[in-house]
Amino acid sequence: MANLQEQNHLDTLQERIILALESSNISDAANIIQQDLSPPEAAHILESCPQKVRHLLWGLVNEEDQGEVLTHLNEDIQQQFLEEMSAEEIVETTQEIDNDDLADILQQMPTEASHRVLQLMPSEERSQVEGLLAFPEDTAGGLMTNRMVNIRGDVTIEAVLRYLRKKKLPKSLDVLWVVDRTQHYQGSLALTELLQSPPEAIISEIMDTSIKAIECTLHEDKVAQIFERDDLVSAPVVDADNILIGRITIDDVVDVIRDSADHNMMRLAGLDEESDTFAPILKSSQQRAVWLGINMATAFVAAAVMSRFEASIAQIVALAVLSPVVASMGGIAGSQTLTLMIRGMATGHISRANLSWIVLREMGVAVINGALWASVIAGITVAWYGQWSLALVIAAAILVNICIAVLSGTLLPFILKSARIDPALSGSVILTTLTDVFGFLTFLGLATVYLL
Amino acid sequence: MANLQEQNHLDTLQERIILALESSNISDAANIIQQDLSPPEAAHILESCPQKVRHLLWGLVNEEDQGEVLTHLNEDIQQQFLEEMSAEEIVETTQEIDNDDLADILQQMPTEASHRVLQLMPSEERSQVEGLLAFPEDTAGGLMTNRMVNIRGDVTIEAVLRYLRKKKLPKSLDVLWVVDRTQHYQGSLALTELLQSPPEAIISEIMDTSIKAIECTLHEDKVAQIFERDDLVSAPVVDADNILIGRITIDDVVDVIRDSADHNMMRLAGLDEESDTFAPILKSSQQRAVWLGINMATAFVAAAVMSRFEASIAQIVALAVLSPVVASMGGIAGSQTLTLMIRGMATGHISRANLSWIVLREMGVAVINGALWASVIAGITVAWYGQWSLALVIAAAILVNICIAVLSGTLLPFILKSARIDPALSGSVILTTLTDVFGFLTFLGLATVYLL
Numbered sequence: 001m002a003n004l005q006e007q008n009h010l011d012t013l014q015e016r017i018i019l020a021l022e023s024s025n026i027s028d029a030a031n032i033i034q035q036d037l038s039p040p041e042a043a044h045i046l047e048s049c050p051q052k053v054r055h056l057l058w059g060l061v062n063e064e065d066q067g068e069v070l071t072h073l074n075e076d077i078q079q080q081f082l083e084e085m086s087a088e089e090i091v092e093t094t095q096e097i098d099n100d101d102l103a104d105i106l107q108q109m110p111t112e113a114s115h116r117v118l119q120l121m122p123s124e125e126r127s128q129v130e131g132l133l134a135f136p137e138d139t140a141g142g143l144m145t146n147r148m149v150n151i152r153g154d155v156t157i158e159a160v161l162r163y164l165r166k167k168k169l170p171k172s173l174d175v176l177w178v179v180d181r182t183q184h185y186q187g188s189l190a191l192t193e194l195l196q197s198p199p200e201a202i203i204s205e206i207m208d209t210s211i212k213a214i215e216c217t218l219h220e221d222k223v224a225q226i227f228e229r230d231d232l233v234s235a236p237v238v239d240a241d242n243i244l245i246g247r248i249t250i251d252d253v254v255d256v257i258r259d260s261a262d263h264n265m266m267r268l269a270g271l272d273e274e275s276d277t278f279a280p281i282l283k284s285s286q287q288r289a290v291w292l293g294i295n296m297a298t299a300f301v302a303a304a305v306m307s308r309f310e311a312s313i314a315q316i317v318a319l320a321v322l323s324p325v326v327a328s329m330g331g332i333a334g335s336q337t338l339t340l341m342i343r344g345m346a347t348g349h350i351s352r353a354n355l356s357w358i359v360l361r362e363m364g365v366a367v368i369n370g371a372l373w374a375s376v377i378a379g380i381t382v383a384w385y386g387q388w389s390l391a392l393v394i395a396a397a398i399l400v401n402i403c404i405a406v407l408s409g410t411l412l413p414f415i416l417k418s419a420r421i422d423p424a425l426s427g428s429v430i431l432t433t434l435t436d437v438f439g440f441l442t443f444l445g446l447a448t449v450y451l452l
Numbered sequence: 453m454a455n456l457q458e459q460n461h462l463d464t465l466q467e468r469i470i471l472a473l474e475s476s477n478i479s480d481a482a483n484i485i486q487q488d489l490s491p492p493e494a495a496h497i498l499e500s501c502p503q504k505v506r507h508l509l510w511g512l513v514n515e516e517d518q519g520e521v522l523t524h525l526n527e528d529i530q531q532q533f534l535e536e537m538s539a540e541e542i543v544e545t546t547q548e549i550d551n552d553d554l555a556d557i558l559q560q561m562p563t564e565a566s567h568r569v570l571q572l573m574p575s576e577e578r579s580q581v582e583g584l585l586a587f588p589e590d591t592a593g594g595l596m597t598n599r600m601v602n603i604r605g606d607v608t609i610e611a612v613l614r615y616l617r618k619k620k621l622p623k624s625l626d627v628l629w630v631v632d633r634t635q636h637y638q639g640s641l642a643l644t645e646l647l648q649s650p651p652e653a654i655i656s657e658i659m660d661t662s663i664k665a666i667e668c669t670l671h672e673d674k675v676a677q678i679f680e681r682d683d684l685v686s687a688p689v690v691d692a693d694n695i696l697i698g699r700i701t702i703d704d705v706v707d708v709i710r711d712s713a714d715h716n717m718m719r720l721a722g723l724d725e726e727s728d729t730f731a732p733i734l735k736s737s738q739q740r741a742v743w744l745g746i747n748m749a750t751a752f753v754a755a756a757v758m759s760r761f762e763a764s765i766a767q768i769v770a771l772a773v774l775s776p777v778v779a780s781m782g783g784i785a786g787s788q789t790l791t792l793m794i795r796g797m798a799t800g801h802i803s804r805a806n807l808s809w810i811v812l813r814e815m816g817v818a819v820i821n822g823a824l825w826a827s828v829i830a831g832i833t834v835a836w837y838g839q840w841s842l843a844l845v846i847a848a849a850i851l852v853n854i855c856i857a858v859l860s861g862t863l864l865p866f867i868l869k870s871a872r873i874d875p876a877l878s879g880s881v882i883l884t885t886l887t888d889v890f891g892f893l894t895f896l897g898l899a900t901v902y903l904l
Contacts (some may be wrong), residue, residue: 014805038662040681048801050809072681086505119536161647169644172685174626192621193645195613210490228710229492229524231703233624233685250702251683252542254709261713265720269791270784277796278809281816288788289821295784296825299777300832306776310769320772324888325751326760327776332722332747336740339721344713344729349500357502357730364733369741371746380752412878436776 013037014045017213020263021053024099030060039065053362067093071101076276079108087116098170099125100145100252103132105143132246140223143218143253144246145170153178153186153204157197160189175230177236177244178207185213185236185244213238216245225348236310264342267424270294294429302327302436312452317448318385322394326443329373330401330435337362337409338431341422345413352414359410365407370399389451397443405435465489466497473505476777482512488896491517495524502730519545523553528728531560539568550622551577552597554586559594584698592675593668595705596689596698597622605630605638609649612641629688629696630659637665637688637696655720665690668697675700676708677800716794720877722746744789746881752778754888761896764904771835771899774846778895781825785879789814789861790883794876797865804866811862818858822851849895857887 013032013259014356020028021435033042042061046054046069057082058261061069070093082090082105094102106114106129114133118126128146135141149167151160162175175188187207197206213236214223227235227250237246259273266273275284306313313320334378344350350358378395382388413423416430462736472480478577485494494513498521500507513521513758522530522545534539534542534557546554558566558885570578580598587593601611601619611787612628627640639659647657666675679687681701689698716724722743727736758775760766765772793810796802802810830847834840860883864873868882 010800011803011805012801017539018805037820040683044681044800048717048803048806050813068751129723164644164647169648171642171644172626172645174624174685190625191625191647192616192623192625194647195616195643196621204462228706229496230490231492231706233702235624250685250706252704254680254683254706257709258799259714261710261717265713265717265791266795268717268720269649269788271788271791273795277792277801278813281813281820283822284813285817285820288817289824290782291788292784292821292825292829296781296829299780303773303777307770309774313772316767316768317766317772320765320775321755321759321762321770323772324776324779325748325755329748332744333740336721336723336743338724339717340729343717343725347710348462348496349729351461351463351466353470353499354500361502361730361733361736365737365740368733368737369744370567372737372741377747377748388466406841 008266010041010044013041014048016059017045018053024059026056029057032062033057034062034065037434039068040072043069046079046416047277049405053433054278064094064096065099067095070094071097072106072255074276075108075274076279078105082113084110089118090117091120098145099129099147100132100143101127102140103216104137106133108139122383135216137214138220140218140220140237140248141246143220143223143256144216144248145274146246148177148244148247149173150177150183150244151189151203152178152407153180153202153233155203156199157194157201157203157206158199158248160194160203161199172249175208175211176235176444177247178203179244183243185238187211188236192212202426213242214245214248215240215289220256221260221346223255227253228257255297258348264346264424267422268339268342268428270425271288290291295432298436300438301433305437305440306444309448312444312448313452316447318387318390321442322390323440323443325377326394326397326401327436327439329377329398330405330439331432333366333369333402333429334405334409334435335428337366337406338413338423340426341410341413342427345417345423355414359407362406362410366403367399370402373402374398389449393446393450396446397439400442401439404438405431453585456882462493462496464499469509470505471496474510478508478512481509485509485512486514486517491520495521499526499529499729503732506730509871515545516548519547519549522546522557523549524850526728527560527726528731529558532566534561539565539572542569542822543572550597550660551581551599552595552904554583555581556589558585559589569762577707587668590672591668592666592670592672592689593698595672595675595708596668596697596700600629600699601625602629602631602635602696602881603641603655605632605654605659607655608651609652609653609655609658612646612655613651624686627660627663629699630655631696635695637690637694639663640688644883663687665694665696666700668694672708673712673798676705676712679705680709712798716798716876720791720794720876720880721879722877730749735832747884750881750885753885754892757889757892758896761892761900764896766901767904768842768899770839770842772883774833774842775892775895777829777892778846778849778853779888781829781850782820782857782891783884785818785821785854786861786883786887787880789818790865790875790879793862793865794879797869797875814858814862815855818855822854825854826850842899845898845902846895848898852894853887853891856881856890860886 013036017029017032046057049057055265106117118130131146145171151168173191175190178186178189180186187209188211189203189207193206214226216237218240234247234249236244237248239245262273272287275287341350374395377398378391381391381394412427412430416423416426465488469484498509501509522533526694558569570582583598600620601621625643630638630641632638639661640663641659642653645658668689668691686699686701687702688696691697714725724739727739770774793802826847829850830843833846834844864879864882868875868879
């Protein structure tokens with residue numbers, strides 16, 4: 001049953017490679033990499049190893065597979081390997097890969113280096129790749145390939161079949177794009193349709209016009225939304241004049257979907273979704289140090305607020321014990337709303353059009369939960385400290401802080417997005433600062449006024 | 453340029469629908485829904501509206517489109533609409549949709565109701581759908597459709613072309629599966645290959661054997677990893693005897709990828725990725741109340757720890773002000789590691805095979821960042837309170853807490869996963885509790901021993 005995808009097939013192979021390396025049995029490791037692993041699988045295993053091992057294994061990859069392995073590696077690692085290769089080696093290695101993948105690779109290299117690579121390429125291919133490099137990486141133009149097979153609408157099925165027999169066709173093609181004389185996009189023709197229609201049928205009469213073209217300037221996140229929503233496998237890309245210039249396939253969109261979903265989760269923790277799990281320790285430390293530093297600053301802002309009330313705390317020590325509870329309830333409620341908003345904005349379900357509905361809803365949820373947990377916490381406080389007045393103060397503070405947290409969680413992503421700041425990255429820091437500061441301020445402020 | 457996907461096309465249409473409804477102009481809204489929106493777009497807009505509006509708009513959807521709109525709605529909303537339909541209406545509505553989508557819909561209905569629907573279906577279709585219902589929803593079997601076109605390996609291209617002409621073919625077909633006499637999976641044949649090979653070629657001689665079959669019991673997350681890694685558009689599904697039983701297409705896998713990525717982000721905030729952004733306020737409040745309650749409990753655990761040191765705090769109030777800083781630095785460092793681990797486990801880059809590398813790496817990062825921020829915070833403390841002894845105590849506490857946080861963040865997801873507990877959901881609560889408790893304990897404990 002060599003035909004079967006085994007559940008932990010890759011994990012097992014990785015373990016075997018590690019064992020081989022540990023016993024310095026390089027030829028065993030080489031055998032596994034060269035014979036048992038497909039290029040995407042090899043890339044996956046390279047990504048799951050620390051630097052040193054990774055370089056060793058890269059040397060064991062078959063030369064003819066290196067190009068494909070390279071396209072499947074994440075950007076950080078690609079760059080490391082490219083830096084160590086000469087322009088000639090890069091041209092040699094990337095000969096067989098799709099030109100959109102090659103454009104992606106070149107886009108990350110220093111301009112000078114990518115220039116040298118382009119100079120060494122055959123002129124027809126160079127001009128195709130240069131055409132792609134003109135588009136920003138995060139747009140439909142940056143995602144597309146310009147190696148396509150287009151057909152004219154005014155010809156017959158028979159003519160198309162004859163034409164296709166001579167062409168080099170891309171793998172996993174499911175539809176052909178139909179254009180007019182001047183390359184304007186008109187519609188699509190499924191290969192299945194091509195197989196089943198009478199030879200004399202005219203393309204424009206049987207083509208499907210339901211797949212709309214995507215303009216090359218559209219942001220890749222929007223492209224992903226369209227593919228997801230309409231269950232597309234490929235889509236035509238046009239310029240501002242509706243002239244067909246490329247084709248986007250689902251495999252590239254899947255990467256965008258994964259990255260954009262990961263992006264939000266990773267940014268909420270101050271991490272970069274493209275970063276390498278096994279980057280050098282010092283590099284990772286630097287990246288994470290920034291985030292810890294920012295959060296330290298906000299923690300000290302909150303501490304400074306608290307220190308204004310040192311006199312109150314000295315009199316009622318319970319205030320010190322209960323303050324973090326108030327801050328943390330706000331933090332949790334706020335981060336729930338923030339996560340919901342960031343996800344809704346990513347999927348396109350939340351926009352300016354329905355913002356007022358969202359605000360009303362979230363405030364409803366905040367008031368209900370604020371009231372509920374204010375009462376519970378008040379009860380606990382009475383049971384613990386036996387002071388009704390302290391219980392009332394903490395209840396009021398919890399209610400106010402949860403409402404402020406939820407309102408900020410709802411509005412912050414919109415405000416940040418209008419200011420072109422990534423809400424996932426900065427939203428959580430700003431939100432925590434707000435909930436800490438307002439938590440301490442309301443609780444300690446009310447306590448100072450009413451309890452002392 | 454009606455052919456073009458506009459950037460904010462849908463937002464604009466949604467705004468126009470809202471305006472129409474606000475001025476009670478139902479027929480305008482109906483026109484937009486029936487003429488300007490494709491079924492997936494209509495589903496998207498329904499998902500972006502509150503309950504009441506949603507029901508109103510659902511009534512305006514063309515009857516022949518309702519089935520397709522239904523398949524594009526999220527599960528919560530599907531269920532609401534299905535509850536209000538009779539079995540006859542459901543059969544009528546879902547006539548045109550793929551049988552794997554229909555199986556998904558039936559899987560969510562109460563057994564009795566889905567039974568009634570199945571009874572009313574034509575017997576051939578019923579047995580196909582029942583075949584699918586036998587598989588758990590989250591496996592390859594649950595993702596696949598069993599409506600396929602398979603070809604035999606021992607026939608010629610010409611025979612296949614003749615055979616296909618008479619068949620009803622699924623849309624967006626790119627490859628055919630090749631089987632032997634007894635339906636064992638053998639390989640694949642791209643439609644492009646079919647178009648370009650000589651009529652007399654034998655299928656088994658030109659077929660591609662690089663696409664491995666997926667076993668029907670494989671978990672959907674693993675299926676998604678394979679599709680992502682190998683850039684697949686469709687894949688064959690086999691049973692334990694390698695007999696071909698179905699076909700998985702990328703459109704269903706894209707939903708799995710989106711859901712699994714969203715799942716982790718949403719669970720880290722205690723939310724459910726399938727839940728409806730516009731669920732009734734009371735229902736949402738309940739869901740989120742549970743999470744707030746759990747976090748409140750952990751906040752009080754931390755508060756209880758702190759209260760053991762009330763005597764120390766009463767003497768040095770600065771301890772109250774600085775405690776939250778210690779806890780929060782641990783929380784941030786821990787949540788970074790936890791997020792990294794959860795993402796790495798989701799993409800398959802982190803497994804038992806390389807756990808020891810990960811632990812070493814993360815501890816390295818923890819020690820470097822712990823030492824760095826311990827020094828910075830010690831500096832700030834000296835500047836603020838002018839006490840070197842206090843500064844030393846907080847520095848030690850920060851270093852210890854960051855190390856504990858990172859070690860827990862690395863190991864927790866593995867321990868939880870072995871115990872079959874979702875690390876994204878419970879990991880963050882457990883982690884925060886640990887960093888709060890250990891933060892307070894080390895800081896206040898050291899302070900009590902050395903400063904009083």
